[in-house]
Amino acid sequence: MAIPSLQDGIDKAGSPIKLLWKPGAAPWTPEVVEREYAGWRQEQAAWHEGVALLNLSHHMFDMWIEGPDATRLLADHGVNNFENFALGQAKQYVPVTKDGNIVTDGILAREAENKYLLSGIPAAQHWVQYHAEKGGYDVAFATDASSAFRQGGGDPKLFRYQIQGPLAKDVVERAFGGPLPETKFFHSAPVALDGRHFRALRHGMAGQAGFEFIGPWEHAAYVHEAFLKAGEPFGLVQVGALAYTTPSVESGWIPSPVPGIYSDPGLREYREQLALFGIEGQRPLNGSYFSEDIEDYYASPYELGYGKMISFRHDFLGRDALVKAKEAVRRTKVTLVFDADDVRELIGRGQDPGFVLTYARHRVENVNGLVGMTMQTASIDPVGTVLSLTLIDTAYAEPGTEVWVVWGEHPGPGTDPEADLGLPRVRATVRPAPFNQHARTLYRRNA
Template identity: 80%
Template sequence: MTTPSLQDGIDKAGSPVGLLWQPGAEPWTPEVVDREFAGWRVEQRAWHEGVALLDLSHHMFDLWIEGPDATRVLAEYGANNFERFAVGQAKQYVPVTRQGHIVTDGILSREGENAYLLSGIPAAQHWVQYHAEKGGYDVSFFTDPSSAFRPGGGDPKLFRYQIQGPGALELIGKVFGSAIPETKFFHSTPVTLEGRAFKALRHGMAGQAGYEFIGPWEHAAAVHEAFLAAGAPLGLVQVGALAYATPSVESGWVPSPVPGIYSDPGLAEYRAWLPLFGIEGKRPLNGSFFSEDIEDYYVSPFELGYGKMIHFGHDFHGRDALLKAKEDPGLRKKVTLVLDPDDVRRVIGGGEDPGFHLSYARHRVESSTGLVGVTMQAATIDPVGTVLAQTLVAPSHARPGTEVAVVWGEHPGPGTAPDADLGLPRIRATVQPSPFDRHARTEYRRDA
């Protein structure tokens, strides 16, 4: 039996939006990890006020890329600068289509002269592997899916534990007996713990000090236990799946933008290569913002704040489109919306305490002039006391302090006009900078 492709799914549904639109879709949270350990509020506060342990071992796909043409294929299908990409360094990889729409980012680390590891949502990995195979590049691939999709179950190839928060460096010093050598942001340094060798990547999830420890799964239990034991006197908090999904709202990273691959006739072969039951065919769209045109959901890397990562000093797929987009005054701006707490209680419910809320829905953002933006992710942030939403808005409404309204609810999808009056409630909101977290916006971004 032939496995259905993404293009098969689009053809059967009648359109990309028809395939992806799922009103009321449950928001994604990391697989395998407990939903809560100490409670989502305590866990959110830990990386602001104490020290937190986050387990990133199970929910990402890993793609190892090796061979003489590894750098060439990554550079030709990604917008990043590869001229000074050191072994042990990592970058946020930015692949784009020929129209300049992002495919979806990933974390790319250089493991050797001709060896890389691309981690995260597998859309970027699919993009690189397809073009490498089609173009005959001298490169090989090995994929380790996330734990929810690993055939036959089994353990990951790597463990990933992140130690984060104001107390992170103190805990790390206790575990290793001394401080880790000073490491630049997104660079790694080798470490050993009782004879076990792995690496420490200088990285943080919400703008706080921290490291991500990455190594062979055979060492996972021992490393995890060492951090728990040393962290107990410091009040170490393990972070569960609910709280883990929220730091991006503060740090300004937009997870899983819609890949710009569904409409270009030149990518029909690519869509036929992709499986239907993958991220490109199953990541749902929902919310109060609806359009029959999938291109209304595409985003530019400039809108996501990735302009500094784009290197025009080399030829790459989509370069000409990005050169034009760079000068486009109409590109939306990434901001944080702070939703009015009283309206949140009124609309989302829960009385005095609306509890935890997480959404990847695309909600309409309006002013008195009509539609001015769309939300990309929203979550309750307990230290703030309300829901924050990462949002793309028109430049005219991007100034901090601007008041807008979020249309909260679900459009039914195809068959109903995009601007139909559905009687959905409005939540007042105020525009603030993105990243919202001051540390992420200043020191963290400066170090990056």
């Protein structure tokens, strides 16, 4: 029996929206790791005020790309500049469709002259592999799915541990017996613990300094225990699945934009090769914002804040569309700070709502009507309220602008997208994205 494709699912449902629309869908959280260790509030506080240990080993999808055409393939299908891509360096890789809409982003690390590792949500990997095979590029692929989707179970090929927060450097130096090699942001250096060799990537989250350590799974348990012991004097806190999802809201990274692949007739063959029960067919849409047109959910790299990553010094799929889009960016990425009283009264129904997390697209309005939609919303305890990464019409993106967020679920197809459903409206104020001042200034400038 043939495995159903994404196109099969769209055809059966009647439209991409009818396939993806799932009111009340539970938000994704990382697989395998505990939901909470010390409690989500304490875990968030750890990377703001102390030091936190995060386990990224199980929810990342990895794809190795190797061969004489590896660089050409990635450059042909990504907006990034590949001219000075050093060995050991990583970049946020941004592939787009011919219309200039993002597919999704991923972390691309250069491991050797003709070998790269692309990690993250697998939509980017699917896109790159499809075009490699269709275009006859001389490359080979090896993949390792996330633990939730790894066929036959088993362990990951790699461990990934992050140490983050103001005390991260102290913990790392205690673990390794001294400072790590001086490394630029998003560059890595080889390191070792008691003869176990792996890499240290200069990293950071929510504006705080930190490191990501990546190495063979056979060393995972030893390295993890070594970090726990080194962190004891500094009050190191392990971060669970709930808190792990939230730093992106502060650092300004939108984790799962809708891939711009569902409506172009020219991509039918691509959709026919994608599994229905993969990320492209199963990542739900929901919230108070609703449109029958899937293209209303697409986003350009400019809207997501990736404009500085776009290099027009090379030709790539979608280049012409992005040249035109550069002068007509309709929406801006901002942070919405929810009114704390409204959060308690309207979201918590008179009480502390506890942990709030949603990737729902909620309507953002002012007196003129619809002006934007949320992309990810979460409780940020050190801030004392809920924050939301949002795409808003550029005219209303000025910090200090007051708006409302319509909180609730539109039922979807069959109901007018503009219907007044009597949903509560939470007051919110526009702030920059990244929200964290350090992330917005020093952290970005040092990249």
